[in-house]
Amino acid sequence: MTILVLGGTGKTGRRVARLLAGRDVPVRIGSRAAQPRFDWEDPGTWTGALDGIDAVYLSYQPDLAFPGATETVRGFVEQAVKQGVTRIVLLAGRGEPAAEDAEDVVKESGVQWTVLRSSFFAQNFSEDFFQPAVLAGEIALPVGEAAEPFVDADDIAEVAAAALTDERHHGRTYDLTGPRLLTFAEVAAELSAATGREIRFLPVSKADYVAALRAEGLPEELAELFALVTDGRNAHLGYGVQQALGRPARDFAGYARNAAATGVWS
Template structure:
């Protein structure tokens, strides 16, 4: 984590030998939060479906062993807080965390998602110290997820039109989440995180093309066309439905604003997509065969 304001340097307050449990510890945010806590010398237990102590949102029998002995928890729900049953899972898990002695809960939440706001309310009302890290589209969707291959192939077909988003770097998100887990001064807050500017998906493709030196077309399509193409490529129906929600409901302009959440939490500006794209292109992340 990078703090430019000394008054915001993390205190690592009152850490004991009890580990912080990272639910989704092998995921994109959870893995990054785990790295930051380990670098700070804080005990940490990342758990997921394939970890030695497993945790599976769909199997509540795995929950108690995964969270046992923890005093702090990072909660990243998979696949998304908008899916049916997510709120019940978050409510049940929060109850078990509190019963098990967890004193601080940091929730990864979705910006502009009413279902995510309901999950936030559960954590806020839990009686534990709490923090909410709220954000939407990540830079890493274009390098570590389903939007990477279309960029490599030279054409990004999306039902996003010309709507802009304040895309945010997952490393900034993880910095804020880890700092909130370590420092009580950052609890009791909803950290609404964005990047420093609004960009359309068309502008994103232009930036990536410029840094890779390869032309990339952004081709707006209808939601129906996108869903049919995804199903034809073998994408599971539930994933297609979730993507349809994200593109059709959340990507409606409601998030067309930037915040100072990263700066308020860390005392520094968030990373720009321009800088991210330059570094990603230099690392070869948009080359064929590189994953």
């Protein structure tokens, strides 16, 4: 079996690829820098990336909630099936209607499938995205008192690797979260404890956050995504890690200590 890992240089993809390679499973990285090249915005690159592939880890960028994502995923899945792919593991977001549309595309494709519905990654605070805010000592977001069960990307990768290599996970939708709910203020407190310096959470308005995104050249849809998934719909725990791997999910505090030890916030 040869596995195509889309987003193979990203937070979850590179972890999935590393785990598979460690098990001597042939892996092809799907990215714009890889050979053959893969680009979501260039369907002409899909055929070469899929040549000889049996299974796919499907991680869509920038997010399944963004406009046009479902139709792009549909086109890719149809091409994958045409070229003989027999298993797809889809990374999706919790509480996102558009992500559920993409889930249906995979489920109805006729191949073996597993869906990984993930909460916010803990690694968003140490690998791009929120890392500059942590370094600056202030996390400013339009989320108020919203609570989120942050999940460790290493857990996602372990579940994905299992689903890609073991047919027992076929037809399963795993709700992947950490073991407890945390507000962003509580996250700031955990990061403060791990780093030994003060990191605070600053709630801001959606308008101010959109202005900040524009200033940084980031898509304004991120503000809509935050509003969508921090309205309380995701303020509950999932047990997909336990169900898939037979062990509890990693806790945010452990992630923060381990990340701090690497010097990423120094």
